[in-house]
Amino acid sequence: MTMVRQTKQRQAVIEILRHTRTHPDAAWIHNQVRQELPHVSLGTVYRTLDALARDGVITPIERAGQATCYDYRHCGEDHHHAVCRHCGAVFDVDAAYLPPLPQQAFPTGFQVTDIRIEFSGFAPAAPVQQIHKPQAFAPAQML
Ligand SMILES: [Zn+2]
Numbered sequence: 416m417t418m419v420r421q422t423k424q425r426q427a428v429i430e431i432l433r434h435t436r437t438h439p440d441a442a443w444i445h446n447q448v449r450q451e452l453p454h455v456s457l458g459t460v461y462r463t464l465d466a467l468a469r470d471g472v473i474t475p476i477e478r479a480g481q482a483t484c485y486d487y488r489h490c491g492e493d494h495h496h497a498v499c500r501h502c503g504a505v506f507d508v509d510a511a512y513l514p515p516l517p518q519q520a521f522p523t524g525f526q527v528t529d530i531r532i533e534f535s536g537f538a539p540a541a542p543v544q545q546i547h548k549p550q551a552f553a554p555a556q557m558l
Contacts, residue, residue, distance in 0.1 A: 421463075427451050428463045432473055432487035438496075438505040440482035474531060478503040495531065499538035508534060 431447045432439070439447075445460040464485055467473045474486045476496050481503040486496070493510040513532070521527065 424455055424463050438484040438486050440484045476505055497534040500535055501537055501541035504538050
């Protein structure tokens with residue numbers, strides 16, 4: 416594969432993610448890329464997404480039992496994600512509402528360059544029976 420093709424694919428994926436406010440998965444992105452570059456395979460799209468995530472251009476959002484989805488990192492719009500455990504819906508959480516992390520939580524000298532927090536829970540539309548509160552910690556009984 417030539418460098419020019421790689422760059423074209425990378426640029427196409429970036430443009431697609433940059434212009435969507437949803438959090439699409441690789442299959443959806445592949446469909447969009449193929450409208451511009453018809454011969455791009457799903458495997459190539461996955462490799463491109465991996466490289467973009469490694470470079471910090473996009474954020475992968477893991478969902479249990481569902482396809483990973485992706486978010487373009489818009490400059491100056493720092494946000495985290497809340498993922499519904501029932502339907503996999505992804506919601507943006509404005510980072511400005513969260514308190515800063517205390518420096519003492521990190522090893523001495525560690526420089527934080529990126530913060531990604533993923534909240535897991537249930538969307539308002541999730542069926543009530545799906546909602547389980549986390550079990551309270553019960554210390555083992557002493558004999
Ligand atoms: Zn997002």
